[in-house]
Amino acid sequence: MKMTGTVIKYGDNVDTDVIIPARYLNTSDHKELASHCMEDIDKTFASRVKEGDIMVAGWNFGCGSSREHAPIAIKASGISLVIAKSFARIFYRNSINIGLAIVESPEAADAIAEGNIITADLDNGILHNETTGQDYTVEPFPAFIQTIIENGGLVESIKNGSIA
Amino acid sequence: MGMTMTQKILAAHAGLDKVEAGQLVLVDLDLVLGNDITSPVAIKAFHQMGKEAVFDKEKVTMVMDHFAPNKDIKAAQQCMMCRDFCGAQDITHFYDVGQMGIEHALLPEKGLVVSGDAVIGADSHTCTYGALGAFSTGVGSTDMACGMAIGKAWFKVPSALKFELKGKLRPYISGKDVILHIIGKIGVDGALYKSMEFVGDGLASLTMADRLCMANMAIEAGAKNGIFAVDDITRAYVKEHSDREPVVYEADADAVYGKTYVIDLSEIGHTVAFPHLPENTKTTDEIGDIPIQQVVIGSCTNGRLEDLKAAAEIMQGKKVAKHVRCIVIPATQKIYLEAMERGYLKTFIECGAVVSTPTCGPCLGGYMGILAEGERAVATTNRNFVGRMGHVDSEIYLASPEVAAASAITGKISAPEEVL
Incomplete structure (x- = not known):
């Protein structure tokens, strides 16, 4: 899995209430959710995000509610990868289950700046900062998780019988 | 090396004699929960899986509580989708306006969770049932769909933090003060990916309401679950609310905890x-x-x-x-x-x-x-x-x-x- 994108950066403890406020949870339409993504901490996000952009954040990204609408909104807005110092556990699971690529790296999340261009090679666990030339190594997913991702998410894994 | 309460419940539900922190396990579920916001997404995923019927109509429950009674047309549509699904699947424990309550207050009251159970819910505060000595954790809608389909969920076995409670709460101080005090001490990611296990003599002064409130907010410290040692207060509560037999898991004496916090309940103020x-x-x-x-x-x-x-x-x-x-x-x-x-x-x-x-x-x-x-x-x-x-x-x-x-x-x- 490889992707290249421009970085949009946030801080620590970005919670699912700001990723997608509950007032929009009366729908599960992906496009509609994306149009309100991040709006309570960044009103400009939905209009400036481009297909393939990479989100970078601090500690405990995605804390709070279990709403799967949060990773769905991020993915539907065009974000190809989220790099954070750490993820809240339900958000982490949900991202894997719906096929949003996420990577934990305190070092990369510290060093990468807003607007940097990043190329991520997740199979080999390397993040390359095209803007600064720096490389960061990240831990690849465990085999169990890779099976789910290779099958295109949990739904597909159950459908094709690779998990039963 | 011994196991924590959480690890013992996960081992038993994975059909294993022993598990250790970091191990990935596939766990049999006693209950799968959803609400009017998370269930519609799960129902869509369930249909995409090509499944005809839920794994057990007694072990799937949906509670219309977030935007119900319907706050607007879209909320009404979401509740309708849940109602139709539960009707078609003949789900026993579907709670709509008139019978419903806030899910995490309702399920223990209805006796749907007892000590020793393994429960997932598409709501982050599903960790509440740890108060009863159950393993219980919040997940997303896709996990809920998977749970409804096959009655299983995958977990990474968590390491644990121990909270040794001693002393007695002062008047007008309650479980909320205790859990806010603890979160203030360890931070909103202080228990990230871990279980929080509450034990000690201090439990005797905590009512079931205090414990449900504390386990409920384990997620606010980032925890996978919060769980209380089972005592007479738990047993009396379960007996009053459920016909099912509780299964009590105690942590081994040599269970490994990342850290032990001693909390003197008598020192906690209005937090x-x-x-x-x-x-x-x-x-x-x-x-x-x-x-x-x-x-x-x-x-x-x-x-x-x-x-x-x-x-x-x-x-x-x-x-x-x-x-x-x-x-x-x-x-x-x-x-x-x-x-x-x-x-x-x-x-x-x-x-x-x-x-x-x-x-x-x-x-x-x-x-x-x-x-x-x-x-x-x-x-x-x-x-x-x-x-x-x-x-x-x-x-x-x-x-x-x-x-x-x-x-x-x-x-x-x-x-x-x-x-x-």
């Missing part, structure tokens, strides 16, 4: 979490005058009968401050009825508060008490994130029912002793 994180805690004696415009007493954290009793005793014969709107939300129909019979609702209404039907409503900024720009609320809810209860420039102060009730009377954040 309030300031905006915009549950870890920003202060005690009421550390703060000056903070005027408020709204008080919310309710939620899956603090909408139980004991919470309403505590608030009613403080508000009895007094008046809500003129510029304050006080909203009381009994968490279930049974609690509502009991609070009515005991006269608590009369007390609230005479005091100038309003009493709502059970709903999650204001806690997540859905409806039934949304804040305007610049307004402040004292709430017995569980999150005070930016915009959680309304406008992005509003503020939420998390507190116990005792502090919330006193604050409603004075119009500023107050300890109960100020009005008694």
Whole structure:
């Protein structure tokens, strides 16, 4: 899995209430959710995000509610990868289950700046900062998780019988 | 190397003699829960899996509580989708308006969870049932769909933090103060990916309502689950509410804990979490005058009968401050009825508060008490994130029912002793 994108950066403890406020949870339409993504901490996000952009954040990204609408909104807005110092556990699971690529790296999340261009090679666990030339190594997913991702998410894994 | 309570439950439900932290296991589930916001996404995923029927119609439950009674047309459509699905699948435990309550108050009350169970719910506060000595954790809608389809979920076996409770709570201090104190101490990611295990002599002074409130907020420290050692109080509660036999798992003497915190309950004061994180805690004696415009007493954290009793005793014969709107939300129909019979609702209404039907409503900024720009609320809810209860420039102060009730009377954040 490889992707290249421009970085949009946030801080620590970005919670699912700001990723997608509950007032929009009366729908599960992906496009509609994306149009309100991040709006309570960044009103400009939905209009400036481009297909393939990479989100970078601090500690405990995605804390709070279990709403799967949060990773769905991020993915539907065009974000190809989220790099954070750490993820809240339900958000982490949900991202894997719906096929949003996420990577934990305190070092990369510290060093990468807003607007940097990043190329991520997740199979080999390397993040390359095209803007600064720096490389960061990240831990690849465990085999169990890779099976789910290779099958295109949990739904597909159950459908094709690779998990039963 | 021994196992923690959580590890023992996971091992038993994975059909293994032993598990250790970090191991990936596929676990048989005793219950799969969803609400009116998360279930529609799960139902879509369930259909995409090509499944005809849920794994066990007795072990899937849906509760219409977040935006129900329907707050708008879209919410009505979502509830309808759940209702139709549960009808078609002949789901036994579907709770709609009239029978429903806030899910995490309702399920223990209905006896749907007992000690030793493994439970997932598409709601982050599913960790509440750890109070009963069950493994119970919040997941997303896809995990819920998978759970409905095959009755299993995958987990990475968590490591654990031990909270050794000793001493006894002081008057007008309750479980909410304890858990806010703990989150203030370890931070909102202090237990990330871990289980929080509560043990010790101090348990004897904690009611089941205190424990449910504390386990409920384990997620606010980032935990996978919070779990309490089972004692006579747990056994009596389970016996009163369920016909099922509890299975008691005790941690091994040589179980490994990342860290042990000794918490002296007698030292805990009235604890309030300031905006915009549950870890920003202060005690009421550390703060000056903070005027408020709204008080919310309710939620899956603090909408139980004991919470309403505590608030009613403080508000009895007094008046809500003129510029304050006080909203009381009994968490279930049974609690509502009991609070009515005991006269608590009369007390609230005479005091100038309003009493709502059970709903999650204001806690997540859905409806039934949304804040305007610049307004402040004292709430017995569980999150005070930016915009959680309304406008992005509003503020939420998390507190116990005792502090919330006193604050409603004075119009500023107050300890109960100020009005008694």
